[in-house]
Amino acid sequence: MMSQIFLLLFVAIISIAGNYFRALTLSGSVAAFFVGVSISLGFGLKGLLLLGFFFASSSLWSKYKKKQKEKIEDRHEKGSTRDWHQVIANGGIGAIFSLLYMINPHPIFLIGFMISLASANSDTWASEIGSLSKRSPIFIRTFKAVDAGTSGAVSLLGTIAALAGSFTVACLSMYLFALSPALSFFIFIFGFLGNMFDTLIGAYLQVIFKCKQCGAIVESKRHCGKPTEHVRGFAFLNNDIVNFLSALLAVLCGIFIISIFY
Template sequence: MLESIVIFIFILITALAGYFFRLLTLSGSIAAFIVGAATGWGFGFYGLLVLGFFFASSSFWSKFKSHRKETFEKKHAKGSRRDWQQVAANGGIAAIASIFHLLIPSPVWLIAFLIGLAAANSDTWASEIGSLSQKPPISLRTWKPAETGTSGAVSILGTIAALSGSFTIALLSFMLFSVSLYEVMLIGIFGFAGNLIDSILGAFFQAEYKCLVCNESVEKTEHCGQPASLVKGRRFADNDFVNFCSGLASASVGILLYILLT
């Protein structure tokens, strides 16, 4: 009982701090509390530490050299403050796995939880660090240089960051949970795979618009005060949708392989 109260207070303070320091919107703060509560009750304080590391590191890289990312952020529908959709897209898989573990305890849900966060961390580090690359990224759709911040475009720096983000979560998992080296590799590899799936979906499926005023390619439905024209992908497939789907795909395949090989 006491542990549950401590977890509740810790999550509440963290969610409020995210709003106070302008890392989260109000809806994002509420969503972060819900994800944190599910994680805390499903995987305890260690689960919260992994979730907290993801949130802290992604917030740090989002703010790191933010003045150089102003043009990059203008392409996207949302700024650096995360709303409930962004929180759900990145932490939703972890929350779902936590709830399943609470209802039906199994190491399978722990692996799904860790892969989900590894995929989210991999994608976030790739986007935030990769946007600082001196060379333009390469589009996976055209195999030609693209503007920095274009969904579905990759760079060497971003790929290295993606690997680092995924395996950092994997190593943290090894330190906190009773996972084997095989499971560490599984978490790291499928976390990175989540970033690759995200890039592929971003290149071929995610919605992209063209501003009818300034002719810029953006991910917003409106730009320069006017509705933008859809030029690629599906309208419902925004960045949050793609993030959630890529995390779900990598976690699902990862736990399937885990079940087959254990």
């Protein structure tokens, strides 16, 4: 009982701190609390530490050279302060698998939890670090150089960051949950696969708009204070939905493969 109260207070403090330091909006802080509680129910403090590493490292990278990223953030629908949509997009799948593990403590749910965070970390590091590349990224639909921050574009720096993001979560998972090196490598691969799914969906299906005022290609419905024009993609597929779907696809693929070999 005391341990559960401790975890509840721990999650509450971290959620409030996230809002205080402007890493989370108020709605994001509330969502982070419920995600944290859900994960604590299934995986306890170890699960919270893994989740905390993702949110802390992602927040730090988003603040790193923030002024240099201002032009990129202007093209995106949201900034670096996460709202509840972004929290659920990155931590919602992990929360679901934690609750499933609480109901039925099967190792496959633990693996799904780890892959979801490895995928989220891979994609976030790729975006935050890759946007600092001195070379323009390549859009995978046309193989032409595009502006930094364009969904569906890749760069060498961003790819290395994506690999590093997935690798760190896999290593931390191995340490916290005493996984075998082979299983940790499996998490690393499918975490990075989540980033690849995100890139593909971002290039071919994610909604993109054009500003009628300045002509910029953006991801938001308003720019320069005016409504934007729909260019391509499905209207409901914004960046948050893409993040959620790419992590879910990575988890489902991982579970399918691991069920064959283990």
